Amino acid sequence: MKITMIGSGYVGLVSGVCFAEFGHDVICMDLNAEKIEGLKKGIIPIFEPGLEEMTLDNVKAGRLSFTTDIKAAVAASDVVFIGVGTPTNKETGHADLKYVYAAARDIAQAVDGFTVVVTKSTVPVGTGDEVERIIRETNPDADVAVVSNPEFLREGAAIKDFMIPNRIVVGIEDERARPVMTEVYRPLFINQSPLMFTTRRTSELIKYAANAFLAMKITYINEMADLCEAVGANVQEVARGIGLDNRIGTKFLHAGPGYGGSCFPKDTLALVKTAQDFGAPITLIETTVAVNDARKSKMTDKIVKALGGDVKGKTVSILGLTFKPETDDMRDSPSITIVSELTEAGATVRAFDPEGMEQAKSVLPPITYCEGAYDAVTGADAVVIVTEWNEFRGLDLKRVRSLVRTPVLVDLRNVYRKEEVARHGFTYSSIGRPSEDITA
Numbered sequence: 001m002k003i004t005m006i007g008s009g010y011v012g013l014v015s016g017v018c019f020a021e022f023g024h025d026v027i028c029m030d031l032n033a034e035k036i037e038g039l040k041k042g043i044i045p046i047f048e049p050g051l052e053e054m055t056l057d058n059v060k061a062g063r064l065s066f067t068t069d070i071k072a073a074v075a076a077s078d079v080v081f082i083g084v085g086t087p088t089n090k091e092t093g094h095a096d097l098k099y100v101y102a103a104a105r106d107i108a109q110a111v112d113g114f115t116v117v118v119t120k121s122t123v124p125v126g127t128g129d130e131v132e133r134i135i136r137e138t139n140p141d142a143d144v145a146v147v148s149n150p151e152f153l154r155e156g157a158a159i160k161d162f163m164i165p166n167r168i169v170v171g172i173e174d175e176r177a178r179p180v181m182t183e184v185y186r187p188l189f190i191n192q193s194p195l196m197f198t199t200r201r202t203s204e205l206i207k208y209a210a211n212a213f214l215a216m217k218i219t220y221i222n223e224m225a226d227l228c229e230a231v232g233a234n235v236q237e238v239a240r241g242i243g244l245d246n247r248i249g250t251k252f253l254h255a256g257p258g259y260g261g262s263c264f265p266k267d268t269l270a271l272v273k274t275a276q277d278f279g280a281p282i283t284l285i286e287t288t289v290a291v292n293d294a295r296k297s298k299m300t301d302k303i304v305k306a307l308g309g310d311v312k313g314k315t316v317s318i319l320g321l322t323f324k325p326e327t328d329d330m331r332d333s334p335s336i337t338i339v340s341e342l343t344e345a346g347a348t349v350r351a352f353d354p355e356g357m358e359q360a361k362s363v364l365p366p367i368t369y370c371e372g373a374y375d376a377v378t379g380a381d382a383v384v385i386v387t388e389w390n391e392f393r394g395l396d397l398k399r400v401r402s403l404v405r406t407p408v409l410v411d412l413r414n415v416y417r418k419e420e421v422a423r424h425g426f427t428y429s430s431i432g433r434p435s436e437d438i439t440a
């Protein structure tokens with residue numbers, strides 16, 4: 001199959017590279033000329049484990065190329081995927097579809113012969129209808145089948161998720177798209193990944209319903225953590241105790257500073273807006289959004305409390321800035337609220353993140369970026385673990401103790417055990433664990 005991927009970001013690039021790995025001929029297209037020039041030279045614009053090697057291999061094999069020229073790419077393709085961003089419209093809370101619709105117009109002008117146009121971006125119900133309308137309006141001769149095929153990969157494990165998905169969801173309205181999409185995913189189908197065909201609107205909703213459910217599950221355990229703190233129970237054991245029931249499952253039950261990232265915050269909000277627009281509000285998700293928003297500031301309160309109630313003039317060391325480990329993505333990371341509130345309250349922040357510092361610089365207030373974890377903790381009045389990168393799980397606490405000014409550790413990811421930390425002389429707070437404020 002000849003495939004064009006429009007948009008070469010986290011989803012577009014990973015999907016394009018994986019399709020090439022399946023043996024398809026893939027062109028990854030993007031408007032961002034700098035990104036495309038870099039990719040042509042083998043420079044991968046994002047941090048994603050395994051992506052660089054797979055990209056270089058497929059370029060070498062002649063199956064993968066990069067371009068800014070949408071016309072030539074689309075004209076040469078059987079299938080055109082739209083993988084552009086759908087950020088939150090800051091004024092309305094809806095998904096902003098301008099990039100999707102711009103791509104649809106560009107595709108319409110370039111298609112040559114029957115072409116399957118697939119929306120891989122996360123888009124509200126009805127977007128496929130509008131994409132189809134735009135294409136027909138722009139070019140009445142265009143022969144297209146517009147399909148929905150939402151992507152479920154997770155940053156940090158994106159290649160594995162793409163190559164071994166739990167399921168592939170494909171929403172079609174035109175039967176001609178079925179054999180084409182089956183062929184696109186044939187290698188996965190052979191590996192028994194369920195390929196589920198449904199209608200376009202159902203497919204669009206499945207993506208939001210899945211993300212909102214997962215966001216709700218995280219928020220549920222976060223509120224349970226607050227209750228654990230109040231009653232003296234242990235949220236990790238509660239999570240295990242409920243998660244072993246396979247109707248519930250153990251995943252997404254790790255209490256922490258609230259969900260962030262490029263998907264859950266915007267997708268929950270967009271689902272809330274869609275549901276309100278259609279007169280079928282989903283109050284569970286409205287509440288999830290509100291609880292999660294409030295949680296980030298609660299984390300700041302926890303840090304302030306650990307520092308004795310006032311952070312003015314204090315130095316806080318932040319370990320981890322990205323919304324989760326193994327990515328450089330800073331979009332909607334809880335660290336943004338936490339760092340901003342700490343600096344506003346007069347703290348000096350020293351931070352380190354293994355991959356996210358470049359992106360952090362554009363979204364955080366001015367802070368000191370450090371060379372490594374031990375550099376970041378030097379002179380700190382409190383060390384705060386915000387993201388559970390592996391290198392923060394096994395810190396040499398004796399060394400940390402010798403570098404900090406005051407031995408206070410706030411562990412927003414529950415990666416340490418309180419006895420161990422207390423043994424090294426730290427005052428320790430974590431999330432949802434009994435008598436969590438332990439002083440040595």
Ligand SMILES: NC(=O)c1ccc[n+]([C@@H]2O[C@H](COP(=O)([O-])OP(=O)(O)OC[C@H]3O[C@@H](n4cnc5c(N)ncnc54)[C@H](O)[C@@H]3O)[C@@H](O)[C@H]2O)c1
Nearest residue numbers: 007008009010011030031032084085086099103121122151
């Ligand atoms: N990031 C994830 O983990 C993830 C997972 C599943 C689904 N999604 C969804 O996938 C979509 C893309 O997300 P992302 O994280 O890859 O975004 P991204 O911002 O990393 O990438 C989007 C890319 O599209 C390009 N672009 C914008 N308009 C264009 C146009 N008209 N023509 C060509 N290129 C254009 C941008 O330059 C950018 O490189 C979103 O809808 C998102 O919700 C993301």
